[in-house]
Amino acid sequence: MPSTGVIVAMVLLVIGIGTLVIRRDLVFKLLALGLVNSSTILLLLSLDSKRSATAPIVPPSVMENVVDPLPQALVLAAIVINFAILALALVFVMVLAERYHTTDAARIERSVEKETIR
Amino acid sequence: MTRRPKLTTILAVALACGIGGLLLWSLPEASQGGAVAVERVRELVASTGASNAVCSIVVGARLLDTLFEVLVFSVAVLGVRLTLGRGDGGAKEGAIAWSSASIAVSGIAESDVVRRSAYLLFPLVSILGIYLAVFGHVSPGGGFGGGVVLASGFLLVAVSLGAERVSRRFRESVLERIEWSTVAAILVFAGVSWAVQGLPRSGWISPGEPGTLAGSGTLMTYNLLIAVKVFLGSWVIVHLFVEHRGEI
Amino acid sequence: MILLVLLAVLPVVAVFALSRQRPLTGIIAMGVLSFLFAAVYALQGAPDVAVAEAAIGAALVTLIYVLAVRRTGRLVVAASDVPTLFHREGDELVGLEYELLAGFAQEEHLELMVHFASPQEVVDAVRSGDAEVGAGGMLALDREQCVATRAHLETALFAVGGREEETPQWIEEELESLVEQLRDGHQAPVMLDLARFLAIGDTLDADQVRRLPGDNAYRFLIARDRQELHRKLDRYLERLRSSGELDALVRRHVR
Numbered sequence A: 001m002p003s004t005g006v007i008v009a010m011v012l013l014v015i016g017i018g019t020l021v022i023r024r025d026l027v028f029k030l031l032a033l034g035l036v037n038s039s040t041i042l043l044l045l046s047l048d049s050k051r052s053a054t055a056p057i058v059p060p061s062v063m064e065n066v067v068d069p070l071p072q073a074l075v076l077a078a079i080v081i082n083f084a085i086l087a088l089a090l091v092f093v094m095v096l097a098e099r100y101h102t103t104d105a106a107r108i109e110r111s112v113e114k115e116t117i118r
Numbered sequence B: 001m002t003r004r005p006k007l008t009t010i011l012a013v014a015l016a017c018g019i020g021g022l023l024l025w026s027l028p029e030a031s032q033g034g035a036v037a038v039e040r041v042r043e044l045v046a047s048t049g050a051s052n053a054v055c056s057i058v059v060g061a062r063l064l065d066t067l068f069e070v071l072v073f074s075v076a077v078l079g080v081r082l083t084l085g086r087g088d089g090g091a092k093e094g095a096i097a098w099s100s101a102s103i104a105v106s107g108i109a110e111s112d113v114v115r116r117s118a119y120l121l122f123p124l125v126s127i128l129g130i131y132l133a134v135f136g137h138v139s140p141g142g143g144f145g146g147g148v149v150l151a152s153g154f155l156l157v158a159v160s161l162g163a164e165r166v167s168r169r170f171r172e173s174v175l176e177r178i179e180w181s182t183v184a185a186i187l188v189f190a191g192v193s194w195a196v197q198g199l200p201r202s203g204w205i206s207p208g209e210p211g212t213l214a215g216s217g218t219l220m221t222y223n224l225l226i227a228v229k230v231f232l233g234s235w236v237i238v239h240l241f242v243e244h245r246g247e248i
Numbered sequence C: 001m002i003l004l005v006l007l008a009v010l011p012v013v014a015v016f017a018l019s020r021q022r023p024l025t026g027i028i029a030m031g032v033l034s035f036l037f038a039a040v041y042a043l044q045g046a047p048d049v050a051v052a053e054a055a056i057g058a059a060l061v062t063l064i065y066v067l068a069v070r071r072t073g074r075l076v077v078a079a080s081d082v083p084t085l086f087h088r089e090g091d092e093l094v095g096l097e098y099e100l101l102a103g104f105a106q107e108e109h110l111e112l113m114v115h116f117a118s119p120q121e122v123v124d125a126v127r128s129g130d131a132e133v134g135a136g137g138m139l140a141l142d143r144e145q146c147v148a149t150r151a152h153l154e155t156a157l158f159a160v161g162g163r164e165e166e167t168p169q170w171i172e173e174e175l176e177s178l179v180e181q182l183r184d185g186h187q188a189p190v191m192l193d194l195a196r197f198l199a200i201g202d203t204l205d206a207d208q209v210r211r212l213p214g215d216n217a218y219r220f221l222i223a224r225d226r227q228e229l230h231r232k233l234d235r236y237l238e239r240l241r242s243s244g245e246l247d248a249l250v251r252r253h254v255r
Helices: A004-022 A026-045 A069-100 A105-117 B007-025 B034-048 B053-061 B063-085 B112-134 B143-161 B163-169 B172-197 B217-244 C002-018 C023-043 C047-072 C096-107 C119-128 C175-183 C194-203 C227-243 C245-253
Strands: B102-104 C074-079 C087-089 C092-094 C111-116 C133-139 C153-160 C190-193 C209-222
Touching: A004 A026, A004 B007, A004 C002, A026 A069, A026 A105, A026 C002, A026 C023, A026 C047, A069 A105, A069 B053, A069 B063, A069 B143, A069 B217, A069 C047, B053 B063, B053 B217, B063 B172, B063 B217, B112 B143, B112 B217, B143 B217, B143 C047, B172 B217, B217 C047, C002 C023, C023 C047, C074 C096, C074 C119, C092 C096, C096 C111, C096 C133, C096 C209, C096 C227, C096 C245, C119 C133, C119 C209, C190 C194, C209 C227, C227 C245
Parallel strands: C074 C111, C074 C133
Antiparallel strands: B102 C111, C087 C092, C133 C209, C153 C190, C153 C209
């Protein structure tokens, strides 16, 4: 039986991916991607099913029940990079919104089609 | 959101549920035991002399990953700077210079409380960021966390006291030069460290008692350099966004 | 345990945040969600990750989203200061056209951003697309330049200053400078609409003024490529007119 964190992370993943497709506003699509990011990190962090007694990984020489430090290391830099890439994606959304005066993905697609047809 | 379920909505929900089911199904193989973790942590702490095992993985055992991640971060910041920094990005020419003052009708109120608390909080936040970076190998924190906290401190100043204040001290070109030279310094330091002792090991700078501040000097150096790099990159992003306020 | 409570709250807040209508509410809710995530990470035994996520998700990400969305959620209005229609009194804005636009912006969940300028600058701004709406006693005199909404208030035209046979030009600079020029004996005649005329009427001599034939009406100017905005504003004005609210507003502002 996986730990609660894993289940919640999967639920959030489903919510995030579903929102990504359903909502038409570009800003909400980006927010959903951010949610997918965070929930993936949660999934990786909650994977030790032994439910070790919540001792983090920095005891000086006393080694008790520690959590596996590897997933955290993998994920630490990813958070910061996600922020930078999110900023880049947001810049593109801004450029699009400025050009087509809307943040609605369907409307932007239609405007682009109209332009390329001409 | 529309009320009647369109085909795309149904497909989206089905896709999401499919992914969820796939994850659940692959779950039992994914979880590792706890005993392996303790072994790994013990070995890591012994080899790098740092008590923060995460830090010793990020900057020690998996240093190459971290280097490339720093590079990816720099490129993303470069992308933002190129698009926003030109002040062009597709804007029209000959913008009208507004002759009179403009009023934002439902704007954010500027309050004295915000300004004073920004003055008080900024040194505290900066000290916290530096502490996280310097002590990153013995207590939770590390280069990434420290750099981001520092950036959020400057963000506080930029939002409450105006970004011009900070821009006056740090000009864009100087920041850019410092940023890229930090990346170069990280690479050079990694190269030197590899030449001296081989990549995963560390501690050739100041091998002290593991768990103390002076123990494992390479880790601390990396942490500091990474903190500087992340701080500068995040600040550039924030500053460009504040400067443009959504107008490209 | 706290961890379980937090984990249970996460999906609720996530669904709430992603189902908002206004992007701004969703962004702030996602910031709160990032904070909750950071708490969960810390409780799961990953303090480094928690610190990074808290600083990034709650502060930096929220801020850049808010800054990016601020413009796309705005209605940029270029207005010329006319006492009954669009007027700045100290820090407040009053006037018939201001109230019309403010109500429209509130319905469309937009933030109203008003720039004051002279009438000619207003036309230029709308024509170049710098502003989306032009207000402040605008008449649709030159149809090629801007698109205009349907009229919301009728007016009359007056020619002020100058001699009888000169054809008056539409007013180009702001009202105060016009009054000064008239006092100094400015020659070229200027065409004014009723509101502006009433505003400066007592500073004029009777022989400087003559009423021009024909009627005209106030409209809002809309930038050429904002068809959707034009339609929405027209619909809004039409609704107000048919429900009688427009008349009530007119009666309140224009005595």
